[in-house]
Amino acid sequence: MTEFIGYPIWWGGAAWLANHFVTDRDFISKKVILFAASSSSPLGSSGSDLATMIGTGDWQEGQRLSSNASAGEVLSWVESLDL
Ligand SMILES: Cc1cc2nc3c(=O)[nH]c(=O)nc-3n(C[C@H](O)[C@H](O)[C@H](O)COP(=O)(O)O)c2cc1C
Numbered sequence: 805m806t807e808f809i810g811y812p813i814w815w816g817g818a819a820w821l822a823n824h825f826v827t828d829r830d831f832i833s834k835k836v837i838l839f840a841a842s843s844s845s846p847l848g849s850s851g852s853d854l855a856t857m858i859g860t861g862d863w864q865e866g867q868r869l870s871s872n873a874s875a876g877e878v879l880s881w882v883e884s885l886d887l
Pocket residue numbers: 812813814815816817841842843844845846870871872
C-alpha cells in the first residue's frame with residue numbers, strides 16, 4: 805500500500821501538525837510518498853526527520869511544492885511518479 809503525506813513547511817521543517825498525524829499511524833509494509841508546500845524553503849530534512857521519528861515504512865524522497873502550486877502542477881508531479 806502507498807500513502808501520501810503532505811504538510812506545510814513551518815520554520816524550515818514539517819509543521820508540528822504533521823508530527824502528530826504520523827505518530828498516530830502505522831506505516832509497516834507501506835510506501836510513504838511525502839510532499840510539502842512552502843513559500844520558498846526546500847524540503848530539507850523534514851521528510852527524513854519524520855521517517856526517523858516513526859521508524860517503520862518505506863519513505864521515499866519527498867517533493868517540495870510551492871504554496872501556490874496549481875492543481876495541474878500537482879497532477880503532473882503525481883503522474884511523474886509512475887505508480
Ligand atoms: C507559522 C508558519 C511558519 C512558516 N515557515 C515557513 C518557512 O520556514 N519557509 C517557507 O518557505 N514558508 C513558511 N511558511 C509558509 C507556509 O509554508 C505556507 O503558508 C504553506 O505552504 C501553505 O501555503 P498557503 O499559506 O498559501 O496556503 C510558514 C507559514 C506559517 C504559518
